[in-house]
Each structure stands twice: as C-alpha cells, then as structure tokens.
Amino acid sequence: MSNLSFRTILLASVLAYAGNACAQADIDSIYGFELKVDLKATPVKDQYKSETCWAYAATSYVESELIRLGKGEFDLSEKYFINRDYYLQAIDYVRWNGKKDFSSGAEAFNVLNRIGDCGIMLEADYGCEFPEYWELDKNISTYINSIVSSSNKPLTNAWTAGIDAILNSHFGTPPAKFDYNGQSYTPIEFRDFLGFNPGDYINFSSFSHHPLYKDFILESRDNWDYCHYYNVTIDELTELMFGSLEKGFTVLWSGDFSEDYIDDYLLVVPEPDTLHTDLTGTDRERLNQSDNDDDNEADDNDGITKELAITPEIRQIAFDNYETTDDHCMHITGYLTDKNGARYLKVKNSWGEEMSRNGFIYMSEAFFRYKTLNITVHKDAVPTDIKNKLNL
Numbered sequence: 001m002s003n004l005s006f007r008t009i010l011l012a013s014v015l016a017y018a019g020n021a022c023a024q025a026d027i028d029s030i031y032g033f034e035l036k037v038d039l040k041a042t043p044v045k046d047q048y049k050s051e052t053c054w055a056y057a058a059t060s061y062v063e064s065e066l067i068r069l070g071k072g073e074f075d076l077s078e079k080y081f082i083n084r085d086y087y088l089q090a091i092d093y094v095r096w097n098g099k100k101d102f103s104s105g106a107e108a109f110n111v112l113n114r115i116g117d118c119g120i121m122l123e124a125d126y127g128c129e130f131p132e133y134w135e136l137d138k139n140i141s142t143y144i145n146s147i148v149s150s151s152n153k154p155l156t157n158a159w160t161a162g163i164d165a166i167l168n169s170h171f172g173t174p175p176a177k178f179d180y181n182g183q184s185y186t187p188i189e190f191r192d193f194l195g196f197n198p199g200d201y202i203n204f205s206s207f208s209h210h211p212l213y214k215d216f217i218l219e220s221r222d223n224w225d226y227c228h229y230y231n232v233t234i235d236e237l238t239e240l241m242f243g244s245l246e247k248g249f250t251v252l253w254s255g256d257f258s259e260d261y262i263d264d265y266l267l268v269v270p271e272p273d274t275l276h277t278d279l280t281g282t283d284r285e286r287l288n289q290s291d292n293d294d295d296n297e298a299d300d301n302d303g304i305t306k307e308l309a310i311t312p313e314i315r316q317i318a319f320d321n322y323e324t325t326d327d328h329c330m331h332i333t334g335y336l337t338d339k340n341g342a343r344y345l346k347v348k349n350s351w352g353e354e355m356s357r358n359g360f361i362y363m364s365e366a367f368f369r370y371k372t373l374n375i376t377v378h379k380d381a382v383p384t385d386i387k388n389k390l391n392l
Contacts, residue, residue, distance in 0.1 A: 024265045024357060030303040031266075032339030033362070037245045038346065040067045041333045042075065044359030046352035048130040051105040054222070054254070055082045056350035057329035058111030058376075061252040062120075062196065064333065065378065068248060071194050080121040080187070081114045083171050086136075088114075089224050090144050090163045094155075098148035102141055104133050105222040108254050108329040109376055112198035113225055119187025120194065125178035131170040139166050202382060202392070205229035205374040206237040208316045213389045218374060220326040229374050230390055234312050238369055242335060242343065244381035250333050252376035253347065256318075257328035259371075265356055267347075267363040269308045269370050304338060310369040324371055332375075336362065 042063040047056045055078045066074055085106050093102045143166060147159050168174075177184050185193060210216040215228040232240070244251050261270055308314070318324040334346035345363040353359040382392070 027265050033336045033344065034338075035334065035336050035346070038334040039245065039248065039250050040064060041250065041331065041348050042067075042073060044348060044353045045078070045350055047078075047350045048133075050130070050133040051103060052078065052082050052133075053350055054106045054108040054329045055085070055111055057254075057331045057348075058108040058252055060331040060348055060350070061108075061250060061376070062111065062115070064250045064331070066194060066196065068250075069195070071196075074194075075123040077121040077123045077126040079123075079171055080118075080126045080174055081111045083167050083174060084114045084118040085110050085225075086140065086167055087160075087163055088117075090140055091160060092224055093144050094147050094159075098145060100224060101221045102137075102144065102224075103222070104137060107218070107220065107223050107225065107227045107374075108252050109201075109203055109227045110225050112201055112376070113227070115191055115196065116198040119189070119191040120196065121174060121187045121190070122178065122180065126172070126174045136166070136170045139170075200379050201376050202379050203227060203229040203374055203376050204232055204237055204240060206232055206234045206312070206315070206372075207319060208312055209320075218326075220373070222326055232386060232389075234310070234315060234369055236386060237372065237375065238365065240377065240382065240386065241332070241345070241368065241375060243383060244377045245332070245335050245345075247381055249378050249381040250331060252329070253332050253368075253372065254326070254329045254375070255373045256324040256326075256371040258325060259323075265361065266344075267361060267367040267371075268305045269310065269364065269366045271306050271308050302339075304340065304342075307364060307366040308370070310366050315370055318370065319373075324373070326373060330361070332363075333360075 042060060045056055045060075047053055059076050059078045059081065063074055063076055066072065082104070086104065089102060089106070093100055140163065143162055147155065174187075177186050178190075179185075180190065180193075183193075205216075205218060210231045212231055212233065215230050217223065217226050218229050241251055261268075315324070330350070331348040332345050333348050336344045336346060338344065343365045345365075345368060347361045347363050349356060349359055349361055351359070379392070
C-alpha cells in the first residue's frame, strides 16, 4: 500500500474538520466507548516519510502473532522486509521489461511473503537511520530503467548486485548472521527458530466483480507480488473481523484512508449530506432522501455521527470509481462499543505515538465495511462455514 505524504494529507484534513469536530476527550464523552477486546500489541512506530505503511502494519501484526503463539515479545526489523521487497520488486520490474509500476509501496501480505523466502531479522541488528525514500526510489528507478533500455543484450547476472549496492548505500548492509541469546542465526534460521509459518495466514476481501468463495488477484498498483485474496460477502468479512478479535487473533488491515471527512481520532462514514461528493442519481442519494423523511434523526442521536448504511453495491461503486483506493495499511488489535451498542475497531497506526490516541485510531463498523480492501487472519480464526465454502 502507498501513502506518500499521507501525514500531510491527514493533518490538512484534521485542520479542515476542526471547526465542527470534537477533541478526543469530547468524542469519548459523547460516544461513551466501552472496550470489549484489547489484544497485545508492541509499541507504536513511525514509518517516517515513506510509502511503507504495509511493512510497519504487517510487522506489528507478526509481532502480535508471536506473542499469541507464546514465542515472546520481539522487535522485528521492518527495514529488512522493505530492503528485500525493493530488491525482488526491482528484479520483477526488469523481467516485465519495465511495463509495471515501481515504488516503495506494496501489499501488507508481502511481509509474510518475505518471511517465507528471506526470513526474519531483529530491529537491534538491522535498525539504522531512516533513508530519504524519494532519493532511494529515484536511484533504483534510474538504475533498473537503464537495464531495461540497454542495448547490451543478453543481460549478465551482475546487474542484480547493483540493486543491492544501491539499497545498502541507503539502508546499510543487513548482516548475513546475527546473535540472539548466545546463538548465531541467519534470517531464515531465526524464522525457523521462532516457528513462524507464513503459510498459516489467509487473505480475504469482498467485491462483486469476482466470484464469491474463489481467490483472486487484487487489482492494485502495489500488488506487484500478485497476492491472492479469497472473496466473501461483506457481512462475512465483517463478522470474520470481529470474530477473530473475540477469539484472540489480531487482524492485518488494508484499505482507503483518503476521504476528506476522516478525523484522526475516529474513522466514521457520515451520511451523504455531509460527504463532499456529488451523489446525484446514486444509491447514496436515494438512501439519504429516505432518511431525511425521519424528522432529522441525527438531532436525536446525542451527538453521535449518523452513518451511511453500507451495502455491497455502494462498496463496489466506490472501488470502481476510485473513491476507495489502495493507500494505507494498519493493524487491528481490538474493538469497542459506543453507548448505543455500535461496534468500533481499535487500530494501531504507524505515524508515531504523538498522532491520534497515542498512535491508535478508532474505526467504525461502517467505515470498515466501506473502505476495507482486504484483511489477513490466521487460519484458525476462520469459521468452519467459511472454510467449507472455500474448500480449505
């Protein structure tokens, strides 16, 4: 997932929203949140000026999984996964003769793919200053495009070493081996020592342009690794989310985070009359007209934002019209209810603890239904009826 300059976008949105939005304490007082599930997560990190939310969200997710599996609490190196993903994406780009996108963005599941083929490294052994990603992107792009356009064919094997040289100049060279508790490990050996199996994790999504209960490749500029997602109904996706949390499994989330009504304390989907979108002739407009006949029920909602009812049709239209885009990844660690019993997700972001609720955001069920592109869960969190439908 990509979110270049996302902090700037969000902060601008918050400033615009500030005139009619409550501060965090006021929001909590109005909504009367009650925490129902709060699963263990490692400390919030800061992805700096990069499009690497995918790496931070997924690494946090893996760290929580290691805690759940009884392996202990670890601080894993996001930079190692980013380094290896850049390297493999660059090779893929050349194989496609430059006919693909190339950037630091990726799907969150790429971290699990990199664990499978490159292993795991600790932050203590591969944690250095953040590079300037714009410079890194430019340097690698220039290099691999020179390989693609070169008249010297066939290519030798030497050009791949050039990718590593650029990466290492920006990130520092990852050690071939590192020590943990007096024992030396390669990244692959450390993965096996931890007993973490990326094959135990399953991706899910929900869109009507693909058959239900089949897997498909998500149409995303960042899905260079061709991650597959099982297609279920939006009701099933939602209950899979909340059911996983109730069973003790955190969830990896990818979706849209670009709407101008987003607030960094609470993610909700206001009814259409408050959305800054031309809704003429749409299901949203018809829904809004019927709701307006109810004597302005929002006035009787004790200050809680009245949200749009999300249908599969509304969700699909937003995806097809590029209103729901592939731009952020986060780690869901729990859920709450408001005083009316509505459900909200507790979401760990990667913009540092100074943002939002010490680095966490609350997401309404409607926002999840509307703006989620995909989630990743452990196979043991998947209900039997969904497994049967998918022949898992």
